[in-house]
Amino acid sequence: MTAIPHYELIELLEKRIELHLQQTIYSLQNLPESVLLQPAADGGWSIAQCLEHLNTYGDYYLPQIKIALSKASHSSPSRLFQSSWLGEYFIKMMEPETGKKKYKAFKGHIPAARLDAYATIAKFIQQQEELLSYVKQAKAVNLNEVRIPISITRLIRLKLGDVFQFIVAHDERHLQQAFRHLSTNG
Amino acid sequence: MPQLSVGLETLHTLINSIHPLSEESWHEFQGIWRPFSAKRKELLTVAGERERYLYVVLEGVQRIYYFDDQLREATLVFTYAPSFGGVIDALMLQHPSRYFYETLTPSLFLRASIHDLQPLTEKHADISFLIRQGATLALSGVLERLVELQSYSAEERFKQLLRRSPHILQLVPHKYLANYLGMDATNFSKFINRMRM
Numbered sequence: 070m071t072a073i074p075h076y077e078l079i080e081l082l083e084k085r086i087e088l089h090l091q092q093t094i095y096s097l098q099n100l101p102e103s104v105l106l107q108p109a110a111d112g113g114w115s116i117a118q119c120l121e122h123l124n125t126y127g128d129y130y131l132p133q134i135k136i137a138l139s140k141a142s143h144s145s146p147s148r149l150f151q152s153s154w155l156g157e158y159f160i161k162m163m164e165p166e167t168g169k170k171k172y173k174a175f176k177g178h179i180p181a182a183r184l185d186a187y188a189t190i191a192k193f194i195q196q197q198e199e200l201l202s203y204v205k206q207a208k209a210v211n212l213n214e215v216r217i218p219i220s221i222t223r224l225i226r227l228k229l230g231d232v233f234q235f236i237v238a239h240d241e242r243h244l245q246q247a248f249r250h251l252s253t254n255g
Numbered sequence: 256m257p258q259l260s261v262g263l264e265t266l267h268t269l270i271n272s273i274h275p276l277s278e279e280s281w282h283e284f285q286g287i288w289r290p291f292s293a294k295r296k297e298l299l300t301v302a303g304e305r306e307r308y309l310y311v312v313l314e315g316v317q318r319i320y321y322f323d324d325q326l327r328e329a330t331l332v333f334t335y336a337p338s339f340g341g342v343i344d345a346l347m348l349q350h351p352s353r354y355f356y357e358t359l360t361p362s363l364f365l366r367a368s369i370h371d372l373q374p375l376t377e378k379h380a381d382i383s384f385l386i387r388q389g390a391t392l393a394l395s396g397v398l399e400r401l402v403e404l405q406s407y408s409a410e411e412r413f414k415q416l417l418r419r420s421p422h423i424l425q426l427v428p429h430k431y432l433a434n435y436l437g438m439d440a441t442n443f444s445k446f447i448n449r450m451r452m
Contacts, residue, residue, distance in 0.1 A: 087295060087361065095425045102448045187429070187444035194428045198296055 127196035156231025310340035315362030
């Protein structure tokens with residue numbers, strides 16, 4: 070398992086979340102509703118559905134992270150962050166670069182067909198801002214020690230550093246899907 | 256530092272558009288500014304605390320907003336380059352700020368401490384005039400906006416925002432723009448959907 074300096078990981082996460090916010094604000098939030106709700110050419114999710122899928126993860130993880138951070142005020146950052154075996158496995162599965170396979174969405178994370186497109190995008194932006202604030206707070210905690218139960222089974226608890234990386238990789242995956250869709254439909 | 260010299264050029268152009276300074280005044284005035292940067296969503300001024308700096312915005316968008324214990328929120332002013340920033344009334348009156356000042360995008364500034372600025376305004380009449388003129392122009396902007404908020408329709412307010420700051424839709428999340436215009440997010444979305452970019 071590769072280790073990464075604590076501050077480098079924080080910086081990397083901040084940069085990627087910043088980019089996701091910029092892409093969404095610059096482009097997606099200003100699109101007509103018809104484009105946002107148009108199913109993909111291959112019958113796949115619309116742009117709004119891609120983001121709603123991400124929102125369901127935010128709905129689960131953001132409150133969990135908030136609680137974990139509030140309890141972790143006594144912990145202090147270690148110099149290096151080291152992914153667990155399982156954490157690294159999930160992250161690689163979600164990173165668009167390393168996880169080329171398609172997966173079916175889990176129950177509870179399947180987006181509805183009828184969505185309020187603008188409300189969905191506004192919620193995604195709100196969640197990204199919240200995620201960014203938690204990454205900032207996490208500068209001062211131990212990313213190896215703080216653990217979060219994962220959404221598909223509460224029995225598995227991943228390190229906070231892995232959870233952040235998983236969320237960001239997963240966001241990137243479906244933002245890329247949304248933008249692919251935009252370039253063919255938009 | 257290259258950023259400082261570029262920033263000082265922006266500052267020079269900005270003050271020339273308000274009230275040009277004598278060479279001697281400019282020489283002293285430029286000496287009090289320091290580069291400053293902040294990432295997205297960082298609080299530069301917190302309500303209840305003093306405003307210690309006058310800012311010159313070089314990059315990014317920021318907002319001054321009101322927020323209270325009943326969760327009432329009012330976005331009062333956006334600042335972006337090239338303009339002055341900070342909670343000006345708290346700065347000049349040196350009383351605790353009633354408002355927050357935060358970055359909405361990654362931002363670059365020059366900023367000067369009030370402790371460095373104050374003596375210069377006492378020493379140089381043209382600097383004092385510049386500051387008064389700048390503050391009065393800011394007041395004009397606020398009064399103009401009050402007219403719009405009180406007498407324009409929601410659609411007129413939306414169009415006015417696009418005329419004044421067309422780039423802002425691509426830089427700032429809609430929720431802040433809707434709040435600034437005094438309308439709910441649903442109403443704001445309707446105007447976006449009707450607009451063709």
